[in-house]
Amino acid sequence: MKIDIVGGGNLATHLNRALETKGAVSVINPHSLEGLRQDAHLILICVKDDAIQSVASRLPETSAVVAHTSGSVNMETLENASKDYGVFYPLQTFSRNDEIEYSEIPVFLEAKTPRAMETLEKAARLFSEKIKRADSEQRKRLHLASVFACNFTNALIGIAEELLEGTTIEINDLMPLMKKTLSKLEKLSPADAQTGPASRGDKKIMEAHLEMLKDDPLKQEIYSLISKKISHQN
Amino acid sequence: MKIDIVGGGNLATHLNRALETKGAVSVINPHSLEGLRQDAHLILICVKDDAIQSVASRLPETSAVVAHTSGSVNMETLENASKDYGVFYPLQTFSRNDEIEYSEIPVFLEAKTPRAMETLEKAARLFSEKIKRADSEQRKRLHLASVFACNFTNALIGIAEELLEGTTIEINDLMPLMKKTLSKLEKLSPADAQTGPASRGDKKIMEAHLEMLKDDPLKQEIYSLISKKISHQN
Numbered sequence: 200m201k202i203d204i205v206g207g208g209n210l211a212t213h214l215n216r217a218l219e220t221k222g223a224v225s226v227i228n229p230h231s232l233e234g235l236r237q238d239a240h241l242i243l244i245c246v247k248d249d250a251i252q253s254v255a256s257r258l259p260e261t262s263a264v265v266a267h268t269s270g271s272v273n274m275e276t277l278e279n280a281s282k283d284y285g286v287f288y289p290l291q292t293f294s295r296n297d298e299i300e301y302s303e304i305p306v307f308l309e310a311k312t313p314r315a316m317e318t319l320e321k322a323a324r325l326f327s328e329k330i331k332r333a334d335s336e337q338r339k340r341l342h343l344a345s346v347f348a349c350n351f352t353n354a355l356i357g358i359a360e361e362l363l364e365g366t367t368i369e370i371n372d373l374m375p376l377m378k379k380t381l382s383k384l385e386k387l388s389p390a391d392a393q394t395g396p397a398s399r400g401d402k403k404i405m406e407a408h409l410e411m412l413k414d415d416p417l418k419q420e421i422y423s424l425i426s427k428k429i430s431h432q433n
Numbered sequence: 434m435k436i437d438i439v440g441g442g443n444l445a446t447h448l449n450r451a452l453e454t455k456g457a458v459s460v461i462n463p464h465s466l467e468g469l470r471q472d473a474h475l476i477l478i479c480v481k482d483d484a485i486q487s488v489a490s491r492l493p494e495t496s497a498v499v500a501h502t503s504g505s506v507n508m509e510t511l512e513n514a515s516k517d518y519g520v521f522y523p524l525q526t527f528s529r530n531d532e533i534e535y536s537e538i539p540v541f542l543e544a545k546t547p548r549a550m551e552t553l554e555k556a557a558r559l560f561s562e563k564i565k566r567a568d569s570e571q572r573k574r575l576h577l578a579s580v581f582a583c584n585f586t587n588a589l590i591g592i593a594e595e596l597l598e599g600t601t602i603e604i605n606d607l608m609p610l611m612k613k614t615l616s617k618l619e620k621l622s623p624a625d626a627q628t629g630p631a632s633r634g635d636k637k638i639m640e641a642h643l644e645m646l647k648d649d650p651l652k653q654e655i656y657s658l659i660s661k662k663i664s665h666q667n
Contacts, residue, residue, distance in 0.1 A: 271638060290610055291613060292610060292614070292617075292628060297613075303609045305609070307602075329606065331601060331606065332601065337600045337601070339645070340596055340600055340602075340645070341597065341606075343642050344592075344593035344594075344597050344602075346630065347589045347593040348590045348593035348604070348610070349610050349628075349629070350628060350630075350631070350632065350663070351589050352586040352590065352614060353614055353626055354623070354662055354663050355581045355585050355586050355589065356581070356582045356618060357622075357623030357662075358662070359579070359582035360578075360622065362578040363578050367565060367571070368565065368574075370578075370582070370623070371618070371619070373583070374619070375524070375537045375539070376524055376579060376582070376583050377586070379533075380583045380586060381608070381612060381615060384604065388594065389587050389588070389590045389591030389604070390591055393588065393591065394583075394587075395585075396580065396584075397588075398584065407573075408577050408580065411573070411574070412577075417658065417661065417662055417665070418662075420658055421585075421655075421662065422580075422585075424651065424654055424655050424658060425585045425588050427651065428588055428591075428652075428655065431651070432591070
């Protein structure tokens, strides 16, 4: 399978690493587009969201399937790039030097035509064991869910770190507990795994916590709102 | 070292497992207190927060060091239980059948006397490689930090799961991304590791997300507040 990866960023680097031993992969500079193969089966546009349109419009006429790799850009952005187009969205955050277990990365596919879907599936199967379909609407919800489950959890861990400032305790002392919080979710739903004062309705501790946060209204509000969310589940 | 563990719950079970090959450990029923040894070096009270006082008041006169294992109960609760008392707080959540790497669990110690501290350190060193001191004030901040970093992150993952209801995407599809979110923090601070729309000031996507949440004011408020917190960091 001949795959041309258009892009020079972290995602392009990692897709190249994931695919290079499994197919005839070529990484193409997104500015010059030099080296695009006439007989490529798949062109993967791996550039920032707001550059996808520009790359798509500059592609030469092609019989390849053309797909972008973004969670939040509509598939139809590619409607003029090829007869067969789609989205190839690997759900992972990629830093250049990270070691990543590619087989565990779920890939979410959307395609305009059966031929496009077939090609995208074949490419995804080259490295991933978790291939799913998600239309643009589902992909938007997936993106929003990831904001809560990843970006926002990171922010809460940031708050925890701030709360430990001035003590001898470091945020990494909480790492075993944070890892366990995640690994519990491999067996339990978040609702069933929920613990803590809000979950058991321990008003005395919650009041003491709000008192500790009284000089930081934003943290205090976040504490109240998420506690409210947890209480509603019970 | 002779250690009597008073309690029958998950923490008592796990402390027994962590210690049994390293010392002469005995698990004691907290109601009958039968089998407490006169020559024990350490009595660890591993019962629920609001039962600690009751167990402490029923202990026979002892020359052992007496400690409780709670994150949120003051050390002074034990002032009448022994001349040498303290707190032995292992920071982990314990379910009965979990496999736990005991050496990675940080143990936070507080002691009234040098003899109590020496005994608690000796006991902690039997299984843990991460021994720290935390007085009652620091332990309270640690507990609050854990609520944000663990209980609340679990709640946000619960929100993510709710957002995926009705799609073919499951919360476990986000597991590789969530694990990476955590493992990044072994090298980066949460502020440096922060990604997502609020972090890059992408108002267009944030507005679209708030619109998607318009039928759920509580989620919408949580989205706004945590985004505000992230923006303040930049």
